[in-house]
Amino acid sequence: MWTGLLPYSVDFRTLMGSIIMFPATANPVCVRAARPPVGRMHHVARTAVYALPFALGCVLFGAVPAGAQVMDRDIGSAPSLLVSRPLPKHDSHKTWVPPFSQPEAVAPNPVSKWLRRRGINFLVDNTNEFAGAITPPTRGTTPGFSNYKQGASNAGQYAMQLDVDWDKLAGWHGFATHMVTVGRYGTTANRMFGDWLNHASEDYGGGGNVVVHLVYAYGEETLLGGRLAIAAGRMAEISDFAASPLFCNFQNGSICGRPKGITDTNFAAGYPASTWGFRVRGRPARSVYVQTGLYPIENGIYQVFQHRTGFKFNGANIIGYTAPIETAWEPVFRHGTLPGHYKFGAQLFSTPQDDNYLDVNGAPYALTGRKRQRHGASWSTWMMFDQRLLHYHNKDSGLTALSGMIYNDPRTSLRKYLVYAALLNRGAFRTRPYDTMGFALTYTRIADGVTLAEQDMINNGNRSSLPNHATGVQHNTIVMEANYAIHVMPGVIFTPLFEYYIHPNAQSNLRNAALLGFKSHIQLM
Template structure:
């Protein structure tokens, strides 16, 4: 459950184009991935208790000011790179966490936070022309990302600063206004990061600075209706994170969505995505044959079993039952869950229910 309070200070105190937002959520549950798949990286569920497993978790607490009819937007407060960098709401039509609403390779890093994790932030978005934009961001880096209740803002947990630069092109082609979104960007985290070393007895090696770079797109091919996303849309993207100090170093995904295919059901939607992930070097597999034992790689007896690659297919159909009410059955298939190949491929069936009041 989520509760959001938006205040328009133009109407309250006559401060034009100035708003504040506070969002809290209830985050209670368990991770199906670690319970059943021995996969600590990609979870089949969008919401599972992450962010604290608590009754109340503070997400957003920020102010936003606009100039020139929204051509310039400044956002400051408890915010995150998630809404502005390497993200798209289209990626959350399917249920799995592999792409919703950012590729999983980004959200595993300390310098990138997304719902429900936040950090002290300042973000400036400028539109030189209506179809184009450039976004600059500066964020504190904190592995806690707000902590259990979202209110752990202590300075002792800040490890560095994350600087972000991104841009995009958002055309609408032809008389049917076939919407497209093309984007690229990078984020650099100044924090110290330990190398993924599991076989060396030498002292831990550290690197200052971690880079995330990405490209992504979505493009409507056929329009089905009047809504901005009503049509057949293809999408895809690629993310790279500095190898050697990352859990996931590379992720690529492709997908197709069909929204409003049936005239009588304009908000129904079909979504299909496939995502391929490559683990960073020397990332230890979480799979072990027995509690308290360490499985060694049969090809290298002096090191633990390592994770290497994993793929996920996700298919969903969203039934729009009424204003603010949606139910979406979902099917996912995991190849090499956990990345080691020692856990069998797995099929996951789920249901996503969404009610907005």
Template sequence: MALLAATQMPSIARAQSETARTLDTDQYTAIGFPIAGQGAVPIGPLVPSLYGNPHLFGDWGGAQSWMQKRGIFLNIALNEEYMGNVTGGRTRDNVLAGQVAAELDIDWQKLAGFQGFWTHLLVVNGHGRNFSSTLGDYVSNPEQIYGSRGNVVAHLVSMYADKTFLNDRVILSAGVIPTGTFFDFDALACNFMNVSVCGNFAPGKYAPGGRDWPSANIGAVLRVRPTERTYIMGGLFAVSPHAFNGGVSGWALAQDGLGKLSSQFETGWDPAFGKDKLLGHYKIGFYYDNSRYPNLYEDRYGGSYQASGLAARKESGMWSSWFMFDQMLVRSGKGIADGLIVIGGVGYAQGNVVAMRDHEWIGLLQSGSPWHRPLDEVGIMFQHMNMSRSIRLQQQSSVALGLPFVSNQWGNVYGVQNWEQVYEAFYSLHVLPATSLQFDFQYLQHPGATTTFKDAAILGGQLTTNF
């Protein structure tokens, strides 16, 4: 079954990106916290939020200043996307999809004197449909936003609290948390429309123990900064056996079957090289889910479960691992993301129970400072995705037996899946305060990781704003 809830947080990440391109590196404390009220996108693993970001409607007639002085940060972000394939794919189609996200962050030290304590609430409402369903490609997901988010007015994405210790060097977070908002996360990747790398990467985010935005797991995360530029963090999350964590609305927190756990670990280094403070972020991580999952191909004797008619063999545990980085190569302004930045990574998953085995990506981002448009951005990226040997054996068995293909974590299957590659280029034009209009082109080689459909050329665009 397709995990239709699994997408990311583009409008929020883009609002952060605008702040990142204008904030000076000196505005950050040693452990990665932004100075109060001066923005988001910390240099370390802290969860980005919208507090302190610019707003289309400014100070809301003084309401924003009044709330922020009391530690209340309320933000509403809009994302509208249009996308269509010029050629290739299963069918020719174009879609319009969008989302409204509302976030409430409260600094309880300011509000009530409770030192080092924050709470976070994020809900979304969406409209539109999945472009991938008519394109015939659920593997790369060219769009970031799709679906009605459970057909509810306010789909719960996250609801958790932070408590800091030892002068903010230790942070404990607990509640309803999208795991990829903490682990294998890179907000810069959400400047690209293809969701496979937005925020956190596939394959990990499509597996039950690592599902991400707008799906969340009940759990806790402990983050520690042993030095100014390094961090270590670990998390423990309840794993939902259902297609949607928290139900289709996100609010059904007491789902049955939550007895298994996913444990995640990540360590990172956030250097700043030379006199120009060329910022970088390097992280490596791993998660293990101790649930039992069916083998994608084998029965208990090691043969095809489709041919034998026996149940698929159950495997103990599921794992995923990653290495991710971004590094500024040339600085063109004082902002922490104002320059030429290389971004990339590699992710692996346990191929006998996860349909995608590995995923590699590399890209370049450049702010518009060299052509006197510092809040504009341009980027290119290449992605390569390999499906697992087990899923190919299953699909070859389906062909030999004349059976329909079995859907997997990536949705419907239209042929024997091998690999897919994505080439993407975009230009994001800053048109109003906290508002950008982006133009995007993607070329998908082997849509759906098969040769069933012709390679697809896709044109897209999106409007993002933070009210």
């Protein structure tokens, strides 16, 4: 049994065998071939090399695609999909509710169709993410190193989304409400080899370890033919700002959900966390928008002691406010086949934060032991671009490039900046129009003050007090992922993947880590 050091660690061979069996059940040859050989396997690489070719072969040739189910349209992507949708070609000032997300599901559901005709959109899905290291971790006797083990883990979530078009239901023109709840399970493999910056499975954490966790619940009024949208309620700020539905074509947390640098302070509420918020978006031109908002900063937004269920609404833990602003150009080239999005934004945090290097007297706090200097406000900025470069056969097929950068206040941040680049190649094979090949790379630079403070602590023999779960000085890290998303059947996507961490936890004293895994998405209704 090849397990890790955390309670939800699982056997890689058993889990890979079960997931491979699922899409192959229609083919008896695949069922027999997917069974792992008898006997104990001591290395996950042998299992992966054996299993993945059968998984790919059986899924590619044993199932026929029947609809445009892609990871861009899972539950939680609805706000960023709306942001990324330019105005219709035909000019109109009619008040209307933008169409809801309606992904294909495993089985046709006449009840869902009946509800949608009356303005009620109810979705249920499951996303599961598995990752297992195929390289051994750093060994040592110093604090922290003795706990590192080569292991695998599984994490995931089941989610429910409820959208109501009150125009259809009650005649309230342009008004809709949106609510998402999730339940999360499992853990993430990256901590087994010492990384605490980027989850190997993005679906880990933030769900409170409860059956139902409220992600967001808010109302939105759309006016002037979509030129003005006003929203308020319990909102996930980073679902609207610095957002893209393309990010979660990948599994690792350095890019999936949102590039990790944007929530560096834990004061910007991102899925599955939310706060009370207000946002207004205007579109002065068809392909241009400007949006801003105001969101209270709630202490412990990602921690269970305040937000275990997400249903705590009293605001007793509000400690400040964040005010984001973002503008974007969303051109569509070559007769509507090559869409692009070019975003620029910033946000200001009003909550005082500690300096990452200086004490109250302007000297290094790691040497003096005095309280750290406090800054009355801090900030974060971003620019994000994606552009489809080539178009293939179907409407949503083609080669898309993504790139961007998040730059944070270097006085208070852990991550000074994060740079990312990615490629998504969808529908390259005419017989597999919804399959997607992906490659992503993120580079994270730790703030200079954090690096200097950790070096001072180590020089003074105070290694046990290092922040950020560090076991050495933090400088920079790179996370890469390559995957192939297979459209198995309507409502089902299976994505084998490879992840590689260079300098885990931004530490050069930790071995690089390679992981094999998969991401699956099942849209139930």
